[in-house]
């Protein structure tokens with residue numbers, strides 16, 4: 090079969106892949122514990138459901154403007170005012186089919202072949218592949234001090250005349266790290282000085298724990314103008330547990346918005362009207378559900394950390410946001426894909442290999458599941474790896490005997 094050079098170079102999304110494999114095993118009746126997922130388990134807000142069903146019930150389900158309905162744009166404008174403290178116009182806003190599409194369309198709008206996009210590692214699996222799909226060059230930058238906090242000097246060092254943009258994601262997937270105010274200030278100033286785009290992927294910005302602080306890029310970036318190169322990405326997927334609704338957005342300068350709107354118009358003709366109404370329902374509805382999700386995730390993070398801290402040989406940095414813990418398992422196995430497959434095969438626990446996030450030897454464990462899933466899942470992993478564990482483990486009625494250590 091003849092396929093394009095770009096397509097040949099694109100890896101399947103590691104998270105979607107593990108989801109599929111786990112789903113197949115679960116369908117066969119296997120007692121899977123899913124610590125690989127990237128979506129909260131709570132229900133979508135009722136205001137979102139009612140808004141979506143009212144469009145369906147009307148029977149008038151039509152195309153919308155490619156960049157979003159006026160009421161969704163108004164809701165996003167208000168959101169931007171509430172959280173970013175800036176006033177933007179409808180011409181600065183584009184709603185897309187998920188934050189993922191908003192990022193993709195932004196990259197398509199700004200990148201020429203061979204231009205480089207820098208992002209701190211570990212990074213969300215899709216950044217590198219999306220840049221490659223635009224014929225660009227991904228430049229992941231791992232902090233040299235081994236922490237999950239990027240350093241401006243590491244990024245400066247990777248800057249070249251081909252650098253077109255930097256992508257920042259805080260709270261971060263996969264580490265849960267929340268980047269410092271100083272770093273956000275430095276990166277804004279760096280991008281402004283170099284005249285390059287800064288893509289702020291803020292999809293987890295309301296899911297921050299303890300006394301950590303998410304930093305608004307507009308505390309430091311110049312106000313939105315025609316020359317502004319800040320691209321703010323957000324969406325309903327994570328904060329409202331609406332991953333399946335597929336609505337995200339970008340807030341950008343007018344000229345870039347126009348280009349993105351044209352590109353998106355040729356891709357999807359715009360997001361589904363049903364889902365846009367649902368997003369309006371969520372954004373304009375009661376907000377207490379977001380806080381309750383945040384508190385639940387913080388508690389789940391605490392339980393997961395307690396379990397991991399009692400696990401000899403591994404290293405886990407306490408996340409300050411989002412719903413992942415990125416754990417160093419290299420003491421047991423350096424090849425993270427091998428380890429993830431081993432854990433799924435032997436103890437039916439789904440995790441995501443660190444190598445797909447740009448750091449080998451790690452696994453990403455999700456805290457989205459129930460407390461029972463978190464405790465039992467970590468227990469099973471420990472049993473599979475720790476030679477001091479007893480030789481047998483019961484999963485329901487099934488007795489597992491460890492014959493690999």
Ligand SMILES: Cc1ncc(COP(=O)(O)O)c(C=O)c1O
Nearest residue numbers: 127187188189213262324326337
């Ligand atoms: C960092 C990051 N950005 C963007 C997205 C995409 O979100 P959406 O579901 O809105 O496309 C995800 C989803 O996993 C993510 O983790």
